[in-house]
Amino acid sequence: xxxxxxxxxxxxxxxxxxxxxxxxxxxxxxxxxxxxxxxxxxxxxxxxxxxxxxxxxxxxxxxxxxxxxxxxxxxxxxxxxxxxxxxxxxxxxxxxxxxxxxxxxxxxxxxxxxxxxxxxxxxxxxxxxxxxxxxxxxxxxxxxxxxxxxxxxxxxxxxxxxxxxxxxxxxxxxxxxxxxxxxxxxxxxxxxxxxxxxxxxxxxxxxxxxxxxxxxxxxxxxxxxxxxxxxxxxxxxxxxxxxxxxxxxxxxxxxxxxxxxxxxxxxxxxxxxxxxxxxxxxxxxxxxxxxxxxxxxxxxxxxxxxxxxxxxxxxxxxxxx
Numbered sequence: 001x002x003x004x005x006x007x008x009x010x011x012x013x014x015x016x017x018x019x020x021x022x023x024x025x026x027x028x029x030x031x032x033x034x035x036x037x038x039x040x041x042x043x044x045x046x047x048x049x050x051x052x053x054x055x056x057x058x059x060x061x062x063x064x065x066x067x068x069x070x071x072x073x074x075x076x077x078x079x080x081x082x083x084x085x086x087x088x089x090x091x092x093x094x095x096x097x098x099x100x101x102x103x104x105x106x107x108x109x110x111x112x113x114x115x116x117x118x119x120x121x122x123x124x125x126x127x128x129x130x131x132x133x134x135x136x137x138x139x140x141x142x143x144x145x146x147x148x149x150x151x152x153x154x155x156x157x158x159x160x161x162x163x164x165x166x167x168x169x170x171x172x173x174x175x176x177x178x179x180x181x182x183x184x185x186x187x188x189x190x191x192x193x194x195x196x197x198x199x200x201x202x203x204x205x206x207x208x209x210x211x212x213x214x215x216x217x218x219x220x221x222x223x224x225x226x227x228x229x230x231x232x233x234x235x236x237x238x239x240x241x242x243x244x245x246x247x248x249x250x251x252x253x254x255x256x257x258x259x260x261x262x263x264x265x266x267x268x269x270x271x272x273x274x275x276x277x278x279x280x281x282x283x284x285x286x287x288x289x290x291x292x293x294x295x296x297x298x299x300x301x302x303x304x305x306x307x308x309x310x311x312x313x314x315x316x317x318x319x320x321x
């Protein structure tokens with residue numbers, strides 16, 4: 001938490017810095033009832049685009065809201081950016097946690113540390129996408145606060161920061177990855193720990209059995225290698241899955257069998273009798289429901305009236321005289 005935040009007293013019209021948001025101006029401090037409790041809220045409006053944020057007064061300190069830096073703070077920031085003592089952290093996990101704490105609770109010095117640390121790292125290798133976005137965001141917030149502290153335009157504040165980071169006519173020292181690596185203790189395990197640089201002087205009666213044992217072990221090793229080679233040639237690799245079907249052998253001198261057709265076999269055709277063979281082919285069978293048979297017609301009778309479809313009419317009541 002930045003120094004002096006414990007005694008932060010805000011009033012309407014004060015300029016403050018909201019972490020990761022930039023310079024804001026306090027527009028109102030009023031009491032509102034929330035869930036049956038009366039709380040004091042501080043309403044701030046961001047100067048960059050006019051966005052409004054409302055924070056309970058009890059959480060202003062924990063969030064990291066602070067007053068805008070002074071001109072003396074800006075001079076110390078320029079001296080820090082001008083120095084060559086900062087080193088990049090090559091551990092990306094530790095670097096990410098540190099930069100997050102600097103952005104939220106580090107104040108204007110935390111913003112300068114993030115900018116300079118990532119700038120030094122970019123001299124070793126190109127920054128990843130996430131760290132490039134973090135560098136641009138921290139640089140933008142630093143420019144806004146420097147402009148507000150010095151009472152100048154953001155363009156002039158950005159030029160001042162660029163001149164400090166990249167002074168004209170002066171080359172920054174070349175950075176190397178070996179410069180930022182941690183110094184580990186050299187255990188010195190390359191040499192002989194027991195100080196036995198030469199071979200041990202053994203009596204002649206102990207050297208002979210050692211030589212014979214080496215010859216026996218070499219012979220046994222040769223025999224095992226030969227047996228493993230023969231076993232490897234004989235044992236073919238086992239294939240996984242269903243074994244292929246055996247192909248039928250074609251008869252000698254005959255034609256190859258026709259390939260077997262897959263799917264449902266066709267229905268057998270009805271046999272045609274000898275009488276029907278010489279006549280006309282039978283009529284094709286009609287599909288669908290057969291028609292209803294017609295009633296037989298009586299000779300001399302009038303044709304029947306067509307049957308009316310629908311509901312029959314209602315019977316009329318008899319008329320009274």
